[in-house]
Amino acid sequence: MKYKIKCPKCGRASPSILAFKCSCGSPFETHLHFRFEKKKIRKRNHSLWRYANCFPYVREKELMSLGEGWTPLIKFSDGLYFKLDQLNPTGSFKDRGSTVLISALHKAVKKAGGYVSEDSSGNAGASIAAYAARAGLNAKVYVPKNVSGPKFNQIKFYGVEVVKVSGGRNKVAEEAQKPEKRKFYVGHILHPLFRDGIRSLAYEITEQLGWHVPEHIYLPVSAGTLLLGVINGFEHLVESNVIEAVPKIVACQTRQVSPLYHRFKNLSYTPPERLTSIADALVSVNPPLLGLMVKHLREANGDAVMVEEDEIFNAFIELARKGFFVEPSSAVAYAAYKQQLKNKEASKYDKTVIILTGMGLKTMLKPR
Ligand SMILES: [Zn+2]
DSSP states (O other): OOEEEEOTTTOOBOSSTTOOBOTTSOBOEEEEOSOOOGGGSOTTOOSGGGGGGGOTTSOGGGOOOSSOSOOOEEEEETTEEEEEGGGSTTSBTTHHHHHHHHHHHHHHHHHTTOEEEEEOSSHHHHHHHHHHHHHTOOEEEEEETTOOHHHHHHHHHTTOEEEEEOSOHHHHHHHHHSOOTTEEEOOTTTOHHHHHHTTHHHHHHHHHTTSOOOSEEEEEOSSSHHHHHHHHHHHHHHHTTSSSSOOEEEEEEESSSOHHHHHHTTOOOOOOSSOOOSOTTOOOSSOTTHHHHHHHHHHTTOEEEEEOHHHHHHHHHHHHHTTOOBOHHHHHHHHHHHHHHHTTSSOTTSOEEEEEOBBGGGOOOOOO
8 A cells, every 4th residue: 555544643544535533533644655756757747746646545537636736936035935835726725735635535425425514714615615616526615704705705606605603713613523414524624635735845845946955944834734744745755765854844823823833832822812813814723733733843853933913914015015915824934034034043045935825815904
């Protein structure tokens, strides 16, 4: 077998590709038992699927693509590069997870006469909705009551059912997971194959830099799918002897939503009663994967940074005024980079990649 999906806690194997968590309650993880081989890359495929052989649980004829991945990596200044993942088909990096997840299981769900359910603060909901639409699969997307207008509209236009839930982010997840007849929960945070699709980002960055890794990678962190997927991808490249070491991954969070930053630095964290940050895609104050995130970030010798609201706003405006219109949540990573430059914890000459995760048209901010 080229891969195994199993429980990180008790070791039990996943009973089906549709299962998202173990009977012991822990979410499953994917383990790869094959090497990354450059010669197996489909060089003429300019999407994530150029690495199709790295996703062995997806059958070729069941592949559902909207042209995601293989996004440009461009040099911004001195050593700084941007990975333009906001240019994915639904406007966020989540499409990497959705194409892999939906490709892997749409047939099984249809065979059972079922539909998929997902909970999201917006971007993942839009992404799952688009790929479900592509696959002709029915979907129900649960969102917080205050979901941003453009994201809500986008999800609706894909033609799926949208359920608004009041209460915190965890309440939304609870509703989406509530068992109903023929409902298959494919929540992007818990389902191991969604996270597994994010691995492609590490392959792309490395290939685009001529099979070299940068010194630092900055990325925003909320529920942890981006962080865990990227670390996993680089670890796979190390195990396959393609690169020597995982680059220093810097997990970037907002002051309001910073459970990983605090746990990583052994500080205590109390979330605010109400989230008011302009980085409205980062909402996981109590992420179910927090333990896994701390473990993997430590093992990978990474770091965590927290930024303030004014730093996020300034970074968002600065990026826009240089032509990069991204969500304020994406600007969090650039804000963190700037903070570390200022504190001399980073150098502008070090080769650094910032992952721009979501497109600016999704923001509710109005120009002043
Ligand atoms: Zn278990």
